[in-house]
Every structure is written in structure tokens, then in C-alpha cells.
Ligand SMILES: Nc1ncnc2c1ncn2[C@@H]1O[C@H](COP(=O)(O)OP(=O)(O)O)[C@@H](O)[C@H]1O
Ligand SMILES: O=C(O)C1=C[C@@H](OP(=O)(O)O)[C@@H](O)[C@H](O)C1
């Protein structure tokens with residue numbers, strides 16, 4: 056890449072942002088960041104703890120700060136959290152400071168990929184599918200609004216999807 060542009064991955068829980076982002080960064084020799092991981096580093100606690108102690112509101116404040124800070128960097132791949140696009144400030148930061156890639160998948164895949172993982176507080180409910188469907192109604196238009204490219208992640212492995220992103224971006 057001539058200019059060191061950032062690549063921001065957005066999309067719902069279980070789309071593969073964290074996993075595909077790591078592969079993508081490795082392939083492009085860019086630094087990889089994950090907003091959830093950065094929140095955990097800064098607080099010294101896990102995401103579930105932040106939700107428990109500070110509520111979703113506290114988590115969202117931290118998420119906005121972390122994304123504002125990380126998006127100032129150059130030449131990074133950033134995996135955002137699935138809810139980050141609900142903030143207009145965050146959408147503006149992402150659009151202004153890099154290429155936004157929307158990783159799209161099916162609700163079935165989201166359920167399958169997240170069901171054994173206790174680290175997503177919003178999904179620790181009796182019917183996570185219903186939560187994912189309701190979130191999709193609100194968030195999918197926002198992912199679409201800021202996406203420069205949209206890549207499906209339900210049919211191929213994370214590495215292949217990372218390669219497809221590179222092709223689509225023309226790198
Ligand atoms: N393309 C893919 N194919 C199969 N499994 C995947 C794919 N992308 C991610 N996964 C798996 O799905 C789970 C959730 O992925 P993750 O990267 O944490 O998603 P996100 O960060 O978007 O919530 C992980 O166990 C990961 O290994
Ligand atoms: O969709 C959401 O609101 C959330 C998504 C999670 O990240 P992933 O999208 O990486 O799972 C994490 O930020 C938190 O549990 C809230």
C-alpha cells in the first residue's frame with residue numbers, strides 16, 4: 056500500500072471481525088487492534104466485568120474512547136465491537152479515518168459461532184437468537200451506511216475471507 060490506510064472491520068457478533076482481522080493484518084503486514092481487547096487491556100478486566108460493574112453505558116463510553124484513540128493511528132486493522140456503529144461519533148470516526156469493511160453473515164452462523172462463548176454479555180440470555188435478530192434490525196442499516204465494501208463470512212474460512220477482502224480492496 057502506498058499510503059498507510061486503516062482498515063476497520065464492522066459487523067455483528069460472530070461475523071468474524073476479531074478472527075479475520077488478525078489474519079488480514081498478518082497478510083498485509085499491518086498492526087492489528089481489537090477494541091474489546093483494548094478495553095480489557097486498559098481496565099485490566101474482561102468485557103463481562105465491565106458490563107457488570109459499569110453497565111452497557113459504561114462499556115459504550117469506553118468503546119467510544121478506545122475507537123477514537125485507535126482510529127488516530129495509521130496503517131492498522133481494527134476489529135470493532137458489533138455495537139460500536141450505534142454511536143454516530145464512532146461512525147464518523149471510522150468513515151473519516153479508514154476503509155470500512157462490513158463483515159456480513161447469517162443469524163444461524165452468528166448463533167452457532169457464539170453459543171459456547173460466555174464472553175458476550177448481551178447473549179447470556181435464554182434466547183440469544185431473538186437478541187441477535189433485534190440487534191440486526193437496528194444495526195444492519197448502520198453497517199451498510201458506513202461500509203466501503205461488504206464481504207460475506209458465512210461460507211468460507213476466516214483465512215479465505217481475509218484473502219477476499221484483500222482482493223476486493225485491490226491491495
Ligand atoms: N469465516 C469463519 N468461518 C468459520 N468460523 C469462523 C469464521 N470467522 C470466525 N469464526 C469463528 O467464529 C467465532 C467468533 O468469531 P469472532 O472473530 O470472535 O467474531 P466477532 O469478533 O465478529 O464477534 C470464533 O470461534 C471464530 O473462530
Ligand atoms: O454487539 C455488541 O453490542 C457487542 C459485541 C462484542 O464484540 P464482537 O462483535 O466482537 O463480538 C462486544 O463488544 C460486546 O460484547 C458487545
Ligand SMILES: [Mg+2]
Pocket residue numbers: 072073074089091134135136
Ligand atoms: Mg470481536
